Amino acid sequence: MTPLLSVQDLSIGFGKGPDVVRNVSFDVMPGQSLALVGESGSGKTVTCRGILRILPRAAQIRTGRITLYGRNGEIDLTAISERRMRDVRGDTVSMIFQEPMRSLSPLHKIGNQVSEVLWLHRRTSKREAKRLVLEKFERVGFPDPERAYGSYPFEMSGGMRQRAMIAMAMVSKPDLLIADEPTTALDVTTQAQVLGLMKELQKDTGMAMVLVTHDLGVVANMAEQVVVMNKGRVMEAGPAAPLLNAPAHAYTRQLFDAAPSIPAEARPAPPLPETDLILKLDNVSKTYRMRGKTAWQPEALIHACRGVDLNLPRGKTLAIVGESGSGKTTAARIALGAEPPDPGGKVLFRPASDSDPIAVHQMDRAARTAFQKQAQMVFQDPYSSLSPRMRILGALTEPLDIHGIGTRAERREMAAERIQQVGMNPDMLQRYPHAFSGGQRQRLSIARALMLEPALLVCDEPTSALDVSVQEQILCLLEDIRDRMNLSYLFISHDLAVVARIADEVAVMRRGLVVEQAPPDTLFYNPHHPYTKALIAAQPTPDINRPINLKLVAQGAGSPDSWPEAFRFSDTMIPSLTQLEPGHKVRCHV
Amino acid sequence: MAILRYAVYRFGTMLLTLLVVSALVFTIINLPPGDYLSNQISELRASGQSAGVAKAEFLRTEYALDRPLYQQYLIWIGFIPGPQGFSGLIQGDFGWSFEFDRPVAEIVGESLWLTVLVNLAAVLFVYLIALPLGVLAAAKSKTWVDYTSAFVGYLGLATPNFLLALILFYYGHKYFDLPIGGLMDPQYEGLPMTWDKVKSILIHLIVPTFVIGTSGAAAMMQRLRANLLDELGKPYVETAIAKGMSPPRMLTKYPLRMAFNPFVADIGNLLPSMVSGSVLVSVVLGLQTIGPTLLTALKTQDQFLAGFVLMFVALLTLMGTMISDVLLVLLDPRIRYEGREA
Numbered sequence: 001m002t003p004l005l006s007v008q009d010l011s012i013g014f015g016k017g018p019d020v021v022r023n024v025s026f027d028v029m030p031g032q033s034l035a036l037v038g039e040s041g042s043g044k045t046v047t048c049r050g051i052l053r054i055l056p057r058a059a060q061i062r063t064g065r066i067t068l069y070g071r072n073g074e075i076d077l078t079a080i081s082e083r084r085m086r087d088v089r090g091d092t093v094s095m096i097f098q099e100p101m102r103s104l105s106p107l108h109k110i111g112n113q114v115s116e117v118l119w120l121h122r123r124t125s126k127r128e129a130k131r132l133v134l135e136k137f138e139r140v141g142f143p144d145p146e147r148a149y150g151s152y153p154f155e156m157s158g159g160m161r162q163r164a165m166i167a168m169a170m171v172s173k174p175d176l177l178i179a180d181e182p183t184t185a186l187d188v189t190t191q192a193q194v195l196g197l198m199k200e201l202q203k204d205t206g207m208a209m210v211l212v213t214h215d216l217g218v219v220a221n222m223a224e225q226v227v228v229m230n231k232g233r234v235m236e237a238g239p240a241a242p243l244l245n246a247p248a249h250a251y252t253r254q255l256f257d258a259a260p261s262i263p264a265e266a267r268p269a270p271p272l273p274e275t276d277l278i279l280k281l282d283n284v285s286k287t288y289r290m291r292g293k294t295a296w297q298p299e300a301l302i303h304a305c306r307g308v309d310l311n312l313p314r315g316k317t318l319a320i321v322g323e324s325g326s327g328k329t330t331a332a333r334i335a336l337g338a339e340p341p342d343p344g345g346k347v348l349f350r351p352a353s354d355s356d357p358i359a360v361h362q363m364d365r366a367a368r369t370a371f372q373k374q375a376q377m378v379f380q381d382p383y384s385s386l387s388p389r390m391r392i393l394g395a396l397t398e399p400l401d402i403h404g405i406g407t408r409a410e411r412r413e414m415a416a417e418r419i420q421q422v423g424m425n426p427d428m429l430q431r432y433p434h435a436f437s438g439g440q441r442q443r444l445s446i447a448r449a450l451m452l453e454p455a456l457l458v459c460d461e462p463t464s465a466l467d468v469s470v471q472e473q474i475l476c477l478l479e480d481i482r483d484r485m486n487l488s489y490l491f492i493s494h495d496l497a498v499v500a501r502i503a504d505e506v507a508v509m510r511r512g513l514v515v516e517q518a519p520p521d522t523l524f525y526n527p528h529h530p531y532t533k534a535l536i537a538a539q540p541t542p543d544i545n546r547p548i549n550l551k552l553v554a555q556g557a558g559s560p561d562s563w564p565e566a567f568r569f570s571d572t573m574i575p576s577l578t579q580l581e582p583g584h585k586v587r588c589h590v
Numbered sequence: 591m592a593i594l595r596y597a598v599y600r601f602g603t604m605l606l607t608l609l610v611v612s613a614l615v616f617t618i619i620n621l622p623p624g625d626y627l628s629n630q631i632s633e634l635r636a637s638g639q640s641a642g643v644a645k646a647e648f649l650r651t652e653y654a655l656d657r658p659l660y661q662q663y664l665i666w667i668g669f670i671p672g673p674q675g676f677s678g679l680i681q682g683d684f685g686w687s688f689e690f691d692r693p694v695a696e697i698v699g700e701s702l703w704l705t706v707l708v709n710l711a712a713v714l715f716v717y718l719i720a721l722p723l724g725v726l727a728a729a730k731s732k733t734w735v736d737y738t739s740a741f742v743g744y745l746g747l748a749t750p751n752f753l754l755a756l757i758l759f760y761y762g763h764k765y766f767d768l769p770i771g772g773l774m775d776p777q778y779e780g781l782p783m784t785w786d787k788v789k790s791i792l793i794h795l796i797v798p799t800f801v802i803g804t805s806g807a808a809a810m811m812q813r814l815r816a817n818l819l820d821e822l823g824k825p826y827v828e829t830a831i832a833k834g835m836s837p838p839r840m841l842t843k844y845p846l847r848m849a850f851n852p853f854v855a856d857i858g859n860l861l862p863s864m865v866s867g868s869v870l871v872s873v874v875l876g877l878q879t880i881g882p883t884l885l886t887a888l889k890t891q892d893q894f895l896a897g898f899v900l901m902f903v904a905l906l907t908l909m910g911t912m913i914s915d916v917l918l919v920l921l922d923p924r925i926r927y928e929g930r931e932a
Binding site for chain 1: 829835
């Protein structure tokens with residue numbers, strides 16, 4: 001059988017530098033999916049862009065041959081002119097990208113941007129193009145295609161934008177779809193649905209797919225063939241089932257070990273102790289007012305948090321899990337005193353076992369300063385949370401500076417000590433952040449947060465911007481520090497698998513409400529709430545025999561109206577959080 | 591129709607701003623001690639010409655300069671009746687110039703329109719030059735096209751306008767027989783518009799437009815280039831290329847649209863800087879714009895004349911910002927639909 005796409009001995013380099021892709025070869029069979037797997041810097045993205053020759057200006061294809069045996073016969077993609085390449089792009093081979101937020105022009109309507117493919121390649125009339133696009137929109141799951149056609153990208157959610165991108169890539173019925181991390185920027189449940197959609201579409205049209213991803217779980221769900229890349233070279237390649245069941249190469253095994261996963265089998269865990277709480281959120285709600293569209297319309301109320309009660313025992317990790325917009329970040333911000341809760345809500349903090357609890361939102365200036373010393377935050381994006389114009393030493397000693405702790409020499413000494421604690425070298429203190437990788441920067445942010453010797457650390461998705469193997473290291477580091485310094489964590493995440501490993505208790509949030517709360521093992525052993533079930537089901541696991549159960553995902557991730565009677569809620573009627581067994585609470589009508 | 595409502599709203603705020611500006615202008619003009627007439631009176635007294643004093647005193651009451659400052663202001667605007675009843679700016683009476691001893695309207699008359707003309711021509715020049723050159727420089731960044739245009743641009747920025755004016759006049763006259771100075775042949779001055787007069791004005795406009803516009807065009811071009819280069823790195827550009835668009839079509843449809851916003855927003859800034867920047871050029875080139883008039887009026891504390899000219903410049907500025915605001919709303923759906931997002 002002839003492959004649809006054959007990549008032979010491909011090498012790509014930038015400028016005069018060494019090759020970043022070296023002698024890569026693989027074949028894509030018609031109607032099949034091939035996954036290019038690797039971490040950042042592995043050359044997987046450059047490889048997939050090389051196929052369509054949409055590389056950065058400095059990059060050149062140095063050796064190799066890319067042949068497409070598509071509907072227009074055999075084409076050597078490395079040899080044809082730029083003019084003929086344009087006919088291939090978007091027509092026989094189309095592409096979707098990682099960030100649906102930024103991959104569509106914000107100034108043009110979705111319909112216009114999608115129809116453009118047909119105008120370009122088919123010279124279709126506007127009317128005919130619109131008809132075809134509306135058909136596609138319906139197929140990719142827009143509830144109201146006509147409305148979507150006339151909308152701008154910023155009027156849509158991330159999942160919907162990615163659906164629009166898929167429609168754009170599919171509207172010309174390509175032979176090959178290249179998807180570059182198509183779901184990395186999406187919530188788990190959305191990711192599951194988008195992956196499901198891509199698979200269905202593939203079945204419908206019989207197109208082939210090249211899927212670039214770092215997530216072995218996605219690979220297990222999507223691909224027939226796998227190519228594992230590291231530092232520009234192919235490490236291991238072959239059919240998905242044997243490769244995933246018994247990885248041969250050490251690097252592949254390393255990727256497997258690093259991938260966090262929800263345990264296939266779990267047993268219920270004992271509830272957490274309720275004594276010696278370091279942080280207590282009591283009936284915390286937060287309502288934002290949004291101005292109406294016109295002066296006459298009433299304000300819209302947005303309930304970011306509704307009656308959140310959380311307890312964090314000293315030395316433990318409490319995780320809040322939910323999709324974007326679930327209110328998890330708002331809850332964390334309130335816990336840190338960055339925002340006041342609505343009246344009636346209270347946050348109590350006890351810096352030490354023997355001290356009196358402090359009400360976080362009723363502190364005077366001095367108490368607030370003391371509190372800030374006790375509670376620190378680690379942010380999501382290590383690339384933007386360190387000032388690029390400040391040396392690491394400056395960034396680390398600044399908190400001490402602000403709180404007036406120690407002399408200059410003592411501060412330096414402390415910085416050196418902390419940086420060693422996070423596994424880095426004190427002579428790196430003189431460098432600027434750009435000299436470090438994402439993982440190293442996140443280590444530095446953790447070191448910065450530790451400078452004041454806090455008792456509580458709020459971690460806001462600290463690993464979601466990192467590669468799997470780096471994520472693994474950071475999670476290890478966080479666990480290690482927690483146990484060594486007796487820290488308590490409030491851990492915000494959208495990823496149940498990450499939480500599974502670090503948390504002692506998990507609160508699942510949806511639309512501002514905690515819908516289920518339990519220790520992670522109990523949660524995985526016996527999930528009750530449809531949304532929790534959806535979250536667990538949506539998590540792609542690197543196991544061919546455990547595919548994503550899309551039905552469960554669709555049920556739980558939909559609007560609360562589609563949930564079983566016992567769990568439904570509306571603005572006026574909210575069921576209370578009921579204790580099922582010790583330490584396991586579910587929001588349902590009894 | 592939302593856009594119409596916005597335009598009306600914007601017009602309303604413009605009028606309010608204009609009112610505030612008028613108060614500021616009036617206060618600032620009156621900050622130095624005394625006024626034109628009191629200065630003249632003391633001068634006349636000192637030189638013993640008491641005959642003139644009576645006339646000056648008469649003018650002082652005639653133009654309410656003897657009243658408290660806030661009343662003078664209100665009379666000037668036309669909110670309260672002055673010695674001649676309601677006759678302020680809003681009634682269309684611009685006041686009396688003491689320096690030239692003629693009504694302000696008569697002095698500024700034609701030069702008002704010539705100012706607008708010269709500056710509009712310069713703005714047009716800026717955009718017509720900056721748009722293609724900026725796009726070209728960005729599309730061919732880091733090639734000789736880019737470097738040459740940047741070099742010429744910086745030359746334009748760095749050369750003092752009046753020097754450029756003198757050079758252009760000399761060579762323009764020598765090689766192209768362009769006229770020197772003025773905005774029309776002297777024979778047409780004060781005559782009604784005829785085709786010949788228009789032609790004469792257009793030929794005279796060439797050098798001033800170039801002189802006033804060059805630095806603006808150079809700056810604008812560099813800004814457009816920088817904005818466009820930023821946009822070229824964005825993912826949606828990649829999407830467009832992956833669709834199979836040709837580079838020129840892609841460039842004009844997507845990144846240029848995005849880079850256009852600051853370009854449009856600059857209209858508002860461009861107008862005032864040109865009007866005030868062209869004062870010196872007008873003096874050097876002998877243009878009959880209001881620039882030189884303003885200079886004289888400010889020097890002699892001719893308050894009604896200065897006040898009117900300043901108000902006129904403010905009006906131009908505010909019109910510029912209003913136009914750019916309305917254009918931005920038309921261009922950018924994100925601004926248009928603010929708040930529509932659910």
